[in-house]
Amino acid sequence: MMGDNGNIIEVRDLKVRYPIFGGLFLSKVAEIKAVDGVTFDMERGETLGMVGESGCGKTTIGRAIVNILQATAPDVVVEGNIFLNNEDGQVDLAKMKRKEMRPYRSQIQMIFQDPFASLNPRLTVARIVEEPLLIHTKMSRTERMERIGWLLNKVGLSPEQAQRYPHEFSGGQRQRIGIARALATNPKVIIADEPVSALDVSIQAQVINLLQDLQDEFGLTFLFIAHDLSVVEHISKRIAVMYLGDLVELGPSTIVYSNPKHPYTKALLSAVPLPDPKGAKARERIILKGDVPSPLAKPSGCGFRTRCPIARESCAKEVPQLRDYGDGTKVACPWV
Amino acid sequence: MHRDEILLEVKNLKTYFRTEAGLGKAIDGVDFNVRKGEVLGIVGESGSGKSVTALSLIRLIPNPPGEIVSGEVLFEGKDLLKVPLEEMYKVRGRDIAMIFQEPMTSLNPVFSIGFQVEEIIRHHGFVRESEVFDHAVKMLEHVGIPDAAKRMKDYPHQFSGGMRQRVMIAIALACDPAILIADEPTTALDVTIQAQIIDLMLSLQERRKEAAIMIITHDLAVIAETCQRVIVMYGGMIQEVAEAEPLFEEPLHPYTIGLLKSLPRPDLQKQHRLYTIPGTVPSIIEFPAGCKFSNRCESVMPICSRVEPKLTEVEDGRWVRCHLFSSSPEEEGE
Numbered sequence: 084m085m086g087d088n089g090n091i092i093e094v095r096d097l098k099v100r101y102p103i104f105g106g107l108f109l110s111k112v113a114e115i116k117a118v119d120g121v122t123f124d125m126e127r128g129e130t131l132g133m134v135g136e137s138g139c140g141k142t143t144i145g146r147a148i149v150n151i152l153q154a155t156a157p158d159v160v161v162e163g164n165i166f167l168n169n170e171d172g173q174v175d176l177a178k179m180k181r182k183e184m185r186p187y188r189s190q191i192q193m194i195f196q197d198p199f200a201s202l203n204p205r206l207t208v209a210r211i212v213e214e215p216l217l218i219h220t221k222m223s224r225t226e227r228m229e230r231i232g233w234l235l236n237k238v239g240l241s242p243e244q245a246q247r248y249p250h251e252f253s254g255g256q257r258q259r260i261g262i263a264r265a266l267a268t269n270p271k272v273i274i275a276d277e278p279v280s281a282l283d284v285s286i287q288a289q290v291i292n293l294l295q296d297l298q299d300e301f302g303l304t305f306l307f308i309a310h311d312l313s314v315v316e317h318i319s320k321r322i323a324v325m326y327l328g329d330l331v332e333l334g335p336s337t338i339v340y341s342n343p344k345h346p347y348t349k350a351l352l353s354a355v356p357l358p359d360p361k362g363a364k365a366r367e368r369i370i371l372k373g374d375v376p377s378p379l380a381k382p383s384g385c386g387f388r389t390r391c392p393i394a395r396e397s398c399a400k401e402v403p404q405l406r407d408y409g410d411g412t413k414v415a416c417p418w419v
Numbered sequence: 420m421h422r423d424e425i426l427l428e429v430k431n432l433k434t435y436f437r438t439e440a441g442l443g444k445a446i447d448g449v450d451f452n453v454r455k456g457e458v459l460g461i462v463g464e465s466g467s468g469k470s471v472t473a474l475s476l477i478r479l480i481p482n483p484p485g486e487i488v489s490g491e492v493l494f495e496g497k498d499l500l501k502v503p504l505e506e507m508y509k510v511r512g513r514d515i516a517m518i519f520q521e522p523m524t525s526l527n528p529v530f531s532i533g534f535q536v537e538e539i540i541r542h543h544g545f546v547r548e549s550e551v552f553d554h555a556v557k558m559l560e561h562v563g564i565p566d567a568a569k570r571m572k573d574y575p576h577q578f579s580g581g582m583r584q585r586v587m588i589a590i591a592l593a594c595d596p597a598i599l600i601a602d603e604p605t606t607a608l609d610v611t612i613q614a615q616i617i618d619l620m621l622s623l624q625e626r627r628k629e630a631a632i633m634i635i636t637h638d639l640a641v642i643a644e645t646c647q648r649v650i651v652m653y654g655g656m657i658q659e660v661a662e663a664e665p666l667f668e669e670p671l672h673p674y675t676i677g678l679l680k681s682l683p684r685p686d687l688q689k690q691h692r693l694y695t696i697p698g699t700v701p702s703i704i705e706f707p708a709g710c711k712f713s714n715r716c717e718s719v720m721p722i723c724s725r726v727e728p729k730l731t732e733v734e735d736g737r738w739v740r741c742h743l744f745s746s747s748p749e750e751e752g753e
Contacts, residue, residue: 136609137580253699254465283464283700284637288681288693295692310610313640317683317693354614356640358682360663363644370618371611373565374581 090168091272091304092125092148097163097177099143101156103379115378117143119328119386120163122405125272130298130305132319132336134312134351136375139325141308145274148306149193150176150184167191169271189219189268196277198257202249208235208260209245215267234263239293255286259293266297276308291318312355316340324348327386328378330405334412344414347387385416393418426631427453427476427515427598432490434468434475436703437483443703445471445485447655450730453598455629458621460646460663462639462678466700468655469635473600477511478504513543516591518584518620520603526575526583532559533571536590545594558589562619581612588619595627602635617645639682643667648736651675654711655703657730660738671739673716710742718743 099118102111118140125131133141146152152159165177167187176187192215195201202211212231216222222230232242238259249257258278265273275294279287295318297303309315315322315336322339324332324347332345343349350369357363371390376382382389388398395418403415429451436443446468453459463469474480475487478499492499499510511517519525526535536555540546546554552571559567562585575583584604591599601620605613623630634645642649642663649666651659651674659672670676680694698715701707707714713723722742730740 136611255699284639284678285464285681285696286699288683288695291683292692292695312610313683351610354610356613356638356644358639358643358667358679358684360643360667368614370614373563374579374612375609377579 088168089126090124091127092306093164093166093168094121094123094125094144094148095164095166097121097144097147097165098161099140099147099152100160100162102158102160104158113379116328116381117378118147119381121325121328121330123323123330123333125304125306126321127271128298128302128304129320130307130318132315132322133306133308133325134310134315134322135325136310136351138327138375138378140328140378141325142276144325145193145276145306145308148176148272149188149191149274150179151193153181167272189215190270191272191274192265192268192270194258194261194265194273194275194278197281198254198261199249199281201261202257204249207246207248208240208252211249211260212245212263212267215264219268230267231263234266237266237297238263239289253286254282255289258282258290262290262293262297266301269301270303272304272306274306274308277310278307279314280309280311287314294318312352313357324351327375327381329386329402329415331387331415332412333405334408334410338410338412342410344408344412344419345387345416346391346393346419350390350392424454425452426455426494426629428491428493429453429472429476430491430493432472432475432492433488434471434480434485435488436485438704441704444655444706445703446475449490449652449655449657451650451657451660453631453633454648455631456624457648458624458632458634458646460642460649461633461635461652462637462642462649463652464637464700466654466703467652468703469637469652470602471655472652473517473602473633473635476600477515477517478507479517509543512539512591512596513545513594514596515598515600516594516596518587518591518599518601518604520606523580523583523607525587528575530574531571532573532575532578532586536571536586536593539590540593543594554593555589558593559586561592561622562586562589563615564589581608581616584608584612584616585619588616592623592626595623596630597627598631598633599623600633600635603637604634605641606636606638613641617641621645639667639678651678654701654706656711656740657738658712658740660730660736662736665737671733671737671744672712672741673718673743674712677715677717710740 097118098120101115103113105112135141148165161177163177164175166173167176209231212234213227216227231245235242240259279290307318319336322336323330326347332348343352350371353369373390384399384401385403388394403417405413405415408414432446432449434446436445449472461469476492480487487500533555536558537551540551540554556567564570564585605616646663649661649663650657653674659675670679677696696715709724709726710728713719720742728740728742728745730738731744732738733744
């Protein structure tokens with residue numbers, strides 16, 4: 084069964100809820116629905132871009148796939164399935180305990196947004212990149228050192244820099260160290276959460292190129308989470324648009340960008356500033372009213388209806404389902 | 420250009436930081452004008468000196484370690500760098516207002532929103548005491564805070580990031596300043612909120628036609644969308660000055676060219692690999708001698724590492740600091 088449908092990850096009706104405790108007896112007073120029933124696949128070797136604004140659940144999805152939500156929120160409730168298709172068949176990562184997850188961690192690795200916070204300042208670069216090898220492999224010390232040198236070389240650093248500490252590196256170089264660490268165990272899937280957002284423009288391009296080169300060389304599958312739509316479009320084959328815990332549009336990036344269907348996707352894309360003063364004047368911008376509602380007070384029915392320019396009365400009652408539009412995209416709005 | 424079109428004139432501004440590692444020349448001789456009614460962009464990467472320039476104009480450089488070592492900032496016939504601090508207190512907020520990047524940290528968490536908006540109106544005696552509350556509410560309504568009168572009593576933590584940035588804008592616009600300086604005003608915000616915030620800032624010019632807006636950002640796209648004139652900074656110096664359209668259509672300085680080429684441009688042709696500027700931005704104490712960009716420049720010539728090029732006017736209103744455009748680079752080198 085493996086590999087025949089070409090999907091490496093299959094996410095089915097994923098729901099992630101954070102209970103909020105308060106009051107005298109610290110009872111559950113409310114619940115944040117960070118992800119509210121999301122279904123999508125990641126094809127082998129593709130880059131799936133995930134976009135949306137803060138609070139839309141894109142980071143939570145990434146962290147649910149690598150199963151690290153519990154590390155920061157022990158009370159988190161995860162429902163649904165996250166299937167990983169590997170050589171031994173299909174496994175569901177969604178509800179795995181720490182120990183059960185361990186053999187699969189080496190296959191799914193993560194690159195974090197903040198290259199200043201995601202590297203331990205007390206460890207040398209060699210030690211940082213070595214850590215996953217110590218945990219997941221039985222390599223000897225010589226083998227590990229050889230591998231570290233090779234990895235640093237791959238990400239454009241010199242093996243001589245291995246004995247230095249993170250503070251001796253610039254932001255772009257630190258992100259390269261993070262990438263080397265993610266690659267250490269030969270993963271198949273990499274979840275990249277805002278990997279270039281903290282970098283300067285001229286450095287951003289270097290890291291994006293590096294990620295693409297590594298993907299070509301190792302056949303990696305990326306979930307590329309970012310709020311910068313131009314970067315996501317550049318790197319992604321398909322795009323998933325999130326709003327307030329819901330997946331509102333999913334499809335090939337060329338189609339989603341040239342012909343967005345969901346009113347939120349339309350507004351989002353029209354709001355993206357372009358480095359082209361003439362085009363900017365010609366473009367019609369849809370400026371949405373207000374802010375994204377708090378996930379604590381998510382509107383009934385369609386989550387977007389409070390800001391939607393085409394909302395109708397019935398939008399408050401029914402939660403729109405993702406449906407095939409016919410051109411390879413899926414849209415969660417009945418009116419388009 | 421007529422002299423009376425100029426609102427603010429900056430001459431040979433130098434701000435240095437004394438650190439243990441050495442002297443950091445954060446900005447090293449910056450000259451520019453702000454014209455009436457314009458939207459001026461200052462763009463650059465981290466360490467380019469763009470924020471230090473803005474902070475120097477209103478003398479908010481922390482001293483020590485920073486110090487404005489030379490220069491003039493001429494505004495309404497006065498040199499703002501020489502006036503007594505008491506006078507600066509009157510200028511800040513009334514004549515020159517500033518919006519900072521971090522909406523989370525630039526409001527005081529222990530005072531109500533209303534108090535913080537009223538404070539500036541009262542400080543400058545902008546309206547009579549009996550009208551201060553109403554004016555504050557009007558400002559919050561102007562920036563789109565729903566139920567403004569009620570929310571005056573709320574505290575910053577009860578507002579979202581976008582809402583806080585709106586409050587910052589309400590405070591900045593409260594006294595209809597002549598110049599609004601916005602330092603990375605949209606960087607911390609989501610895309611759909613960004614557009615709203617930019618529109619609000621530009622609304623100052625509806626309230627006061629001759630007001631100028633300075634937008635300081637690393638985001639070239641935000642510059643392209645909002646600014647008429649652009650200053651490109653690198654290594655604490657102005658590298659290029661141009662109107663927005665020609666700058667984006669035909670950048671002249673190799674740094675500007677590199678920056679624009681390294682942006683993903685999905686609206687144009689889809690390319691597999693992005694152009695990259697080699698190397699990284701050095702720390703401010705490590706910039707090379709001669710041209711600050713010479714160690715990363717693809718068009719570098721022998722002279723570049725020896726002689727700092729001068730900012731030269733190559734066309735009307737278009738300035739470039741590069742030996743490729745110096746009239747006689749060889750002579751200058753001798």
